[in-house]
Amino acid sequence: MAGEWILTVTAQTPTNIAVIKYWGKRDESLILPVNDSISVTLDPEHLCTTTTVAVSPSFEQDRMWLNGEEISLSGGRFQSCLREIRARATDVENKEKGIKISKKDWEKLHLHIASFNNFPTAAGLASSAAGLACLVFALGKLMNVKEDHSQLSAIARQGSGSACRSLYGGFVKWIMGKEENGSDSLAVQLADEKHWDELVIIIAVVSSRQKETSSTSGMRESVETSLLLQHRAKEVVPKRILKMEEAIQNRDFASFAGLTCADSNQFHAVCLDTCPPIFYMNDTSHRIISCVEKWNRSEEAPQIAYTFDAGPNAVLIARNRKAASLLLQRLLYYFPPSADTNMNSYVLGDKSILKDAGIQGIDDVEALPPPPEIKDKIAAQKNRGEVSYFICTRPGRGPVVLSDESQALIDPKTGLPK
Numbered sequence: 001m002a003g004e005w006i007l008t009v010t011a012q013t014p015t016n017i018a019v020i021k022y023w024g025k026r027d028e029s030l031i032l033p034v035n036d037s038i039s040v041t042l043d044p045e046h047l048c049t050t051t052t053v054a055v056s057p058s059f060e061q062d063r064m065w066l067n068g069e070e071i072s073l074s075g076g077r078f079q080s081c082l083r084e085i086r087a088r089a090t091d092v093e094n095k096e097k098g099i100k101i102s103k104k105d106w107e108k109l110h111l112h113i114a115s116f117n118n119f120p121t122a123a124g125l126a127s128s129a130a131g132l133a134c135l136v137f138a139l140g141k142l143m144n145v146k147e148d149h150s151q152l153s154a155i156a157r158q159g160s161g162s163a164c165r166s167l168y169g170g171f172v173k174w175i176m177g178k179e180e181n182g183s184d185s186l187a188v189q190l191a192d193e194k195h196w197d198e199l200v201i202i203i204a205v206v207s208s209r210q211k212e213t214s215s216t217s218g219m220r221e222s223v224e225t226s227l228l229l230q231h232r233a234k235e236v237v238p239k240r241i242l243k244m245e246e247a248i249q250n251r252d253f254a255s256f257a258g259l260t261c262a263d264s265n266q267f268h269a270v271c272l273d274t275c276p277p278i279f280y281m282n283d284t285s286h287r288i289i290s291c292v293e294k295w296n297r298s299e300e301a302p303q304i305a306y307t308f309d310a311g312p313n314a315v316l317i318a319r320n321r322k323a324a325s326l327l328l329q330r331l332l333y334y335f336p337p338s339a340d341t342n343m344n345s346y347v348l349g350d351k352s353i354l355k356d357a358g359i360q361g362i363d364d365v366e367a368l369p370p371p372p373e374i375k376d377k378i379a380a381q382k383n384r385g386e387v388s389y390f391i392c393t394r395p396g397r398g399p400v401v402l403s404d405e406s407q408a409l410i411d412p413k414t415g416l417p418k
């Protein structure tokens with residue numbers, strides 16, 4: 001270790017949405033859950049975190065910038081991740097740059113970290129999951145950590161529980177584990193993103209405002225006060241996990257949708273059963289559920305699964321592209337954009353779904369007929385402006401290293417954000 005050099009690694013990591021929810025910890029500091037959970041990883045093309053980690057003997061302290069603003073790394077969760085990953089660092093040699101770092105040097109070397117979310121932070125779109133997973137994954141690469149993704153997931157878990165599921169693409173299970181030290185509480189991949197690639201996901205962003213009750217404090221209050229949570233964790237989730245694994249393996253959409261909707265509804269029932277009650281969904285969320293339920297019931301088999309995290313945004317999983325375009329027509333019929341919004345900023349992500357739905361501009365939205373399953377005028381009412389925007393996406397891949405230096409967020413000469 002000599003001279004003034006800077007070594008960087010840049011990684012990209014997806015976010016994930018739980019279809020069997022994690023809600024409740026048995027250990028707050030290690031972040032150990034009261035039940036297993038299962039998630040779908042979302043395509044990083046539309047929702048992801050990019051993080052560059054840099055190390056240099058010239059850095060005087062660990063520093064981090066999130067979306068361009070410097071943030072503190074002093075929080076216990078960041079510190080746990082940094083400590084755990086440093087403890088697993090090994091020798092690193094970069095012959096091209098003439099850099100040699102030995103295992104013991106990592107204790108003294110400081111890091112600069114810059115991260116960017118390509119979607120709103122702290123808006124109920126799981127930025128903490130993608131963010132903490134990306135931090136751990138990028139540091140693992142920089143420090144030549146030999147552990148596999150499951151071992152890394154157990155470190156990301158200590159940054160934010162749901163982050164452990166973002167270490168893999170496709171369908172992922174977070175096994176709650178039994179050990180007191182948390183060593184067996186980690187994520188495993190159930191199936192990769194190609195296994196069920198017909199699925200299309202539409203997110204209705206109902207509100208981008210920061211929520212009143214964070215997941216962390218909400219689940220603490222539920223553990224302390226909700227009897228329904230105890231019943232859910234002991235009796236309901238273990239059986240549901242088995243059924244969900246089977247539904248995913250067999251690509252059985254009817255079973256997948258039934259389990260996903262029931263689990264989201266039970267999670268929100270636990271929130272209502274908490275004292276004082278927690279309300280994450282709002283009237284718009286309820287209207288979206290009712291639209292999906294009516295349509296699903298009018299068809300021979302369910303077309304859409306819905307799930308809501310700790311906020312009012314709806315995550316809608318369509319069985320295939322055809323169902324997704326019919327869903328988008330319904331959503332745009334009920335929730336047209338307000339007068340000053342253009343379609344280009346109203347439907348984001350994979351815009352080809354919009355084309356499939358036959359919608360080119362606002363005139364096509366205004367001309368949409370009421371969905372055929374609607375029988376009365378009240379049910380056909382429009383709710384203009386209630387949805388901020390939609391994101392069309394699909395199941396996606398796990399973390400990757402971006403080797404193209406132009407994608408790095410830290411200047412390799414100054415060690416500061418570009």
Ligand SMILES: Nc1ncnc2c1ncn2[C@@H]1O[C@H](COP(=O)(O)OP(=O)(O)OP(=O)(O)O)[C@@H](O)[C@H]1O
Nearest residue numbers: 049115121122123124125126127128129131132310
């Ligand atoms: N890219 C990132 N890198 C590191 N930490 C991040 C990153 N993005 C978000 N975070 C951390 O996560 C926090 C936001 O988490 P929070 O749980 O409030 O929102 P969210 O994850 O977007 O929403 P939700 O958990 O409801 O889905 C940020 O304040 C920051 O501490």
Ligand SMILES: C[C@@](O)(CCOP(=O)(O)OP(=O)(O)O)CC(=O)O
Nearest residue numbers: 018021022160161162215216309310
């Ligand atoms: C409703 C959820 O999204 C809860 C996520 O909780 P977090 O992972 O954000 O909580 P902490 O572990 O305290 O950081 C359900 C889920 O993702 O499984």
